[in-house]
Amino acid sequence: MKSFEPASMKSAAVQQILAGAVAPRPIAFASTIDKNGIPNLSPFSFFNAFGSNPAILVFSPARRGRDNTIKHTLENLKEVAEVVINVVNFAMVEQTSLASTEYEKGVNEFVKAGFTAIASDTIRPFRVKESPVQFECTVDRIIETGLEGGAGNLVVCRVQKMHVDVSIIDEFGNIDPNKIDLVGRMGEDFYVRASGEALFKVEKPGLKKGIGIDALPAEIRTSKEFSGNELAKFGSLEKLPVEAKLEDLKPATQYQLREENKSQNLLAKELIRKGEIEEAYRVLLIKSQDI
Secondary structure (H helix, E strand, O other): OOOOOHHHOOHHHHHHHHHHHOOOEOOEEEEEEOOOOOEEEEEEOOEEEEEEOOEEEEEOOOOOOOOOOOOHHHHHHHHOOEEEEEOOEHHHHHHHHHHOOOOOOOOOHHHHOOOOEEOOOOOOOOEEOOOOEEEEEEEEEEEEOOOOOOOOEEEEEEEEEEEEOHHHEOOOOOEOHHHHOEEEEOOOOOEEEEOHHHOOOOOOOOOOOOOOHHHOOHHHHOOOOOOHHHHHHHHOOOOOOOOOOHHHOOHHHHHHHHOOOOOHHHHHHHHHHOOOHHHHHHHHHOOHHHO
16 A cells, blocks of 8 residues: 555645545536626535435535635625535536636636526526436535635535436336436546446345354355455345255256356355355355265
């Protein structure tokens, strides 16, 4: 490992590591207005949700590292403490990037980036029609984390109203990740598209208490054949089979061991990928002379 101390580094170098390692990050496409009603639209990837009761979103328009100036978004929020946070999907990512251009004060990014401004119901800033989900927010507080270039300004937003495009909702009333097709910010100029083959599921333990990796037999726990993820699958079982015979396995598993002469470790790994965790563990319990 190579180690760094942020306090002794230039803010640009710290930013590079943070942006590359704390990723992917959702994007807050923030719509604000100034005291004269002039709109501003800008994306921020230091952003996330921080509670649902009350519904709180936080994003950070940081001070510019090169000259320690603040962004128009922050100036506007100090004048009008309201913001629409629009989410960004793949269909609008290039336009969103264009809106991040540092235009002069008063330039309307809705117009420059070709977005459609629509009125909000509870606050003054406009929503982005093209965004599949829009959050109308009031600003509870702005927390300055420092006064030097690169310092963050945590804008704590209380959600007053949410707008969700019906086309992204599945038959159960939930947002379908493939339909919303979100993008996330990576380091440098990279983004990630959060849909399709990029998606995978990891079952939450919930109230189920897995035995844990530490409870696995040493020969399995310390084996170089299984990754940490695979061991965690075994560790998520609430109870381990103590022993197993060949006839306890499914016919297809028996065939692969006996007729195809597949190794037990390899077959167990394949079964783990299929989600057949208990079957995979039973395979490891079979004594080689019994196959």
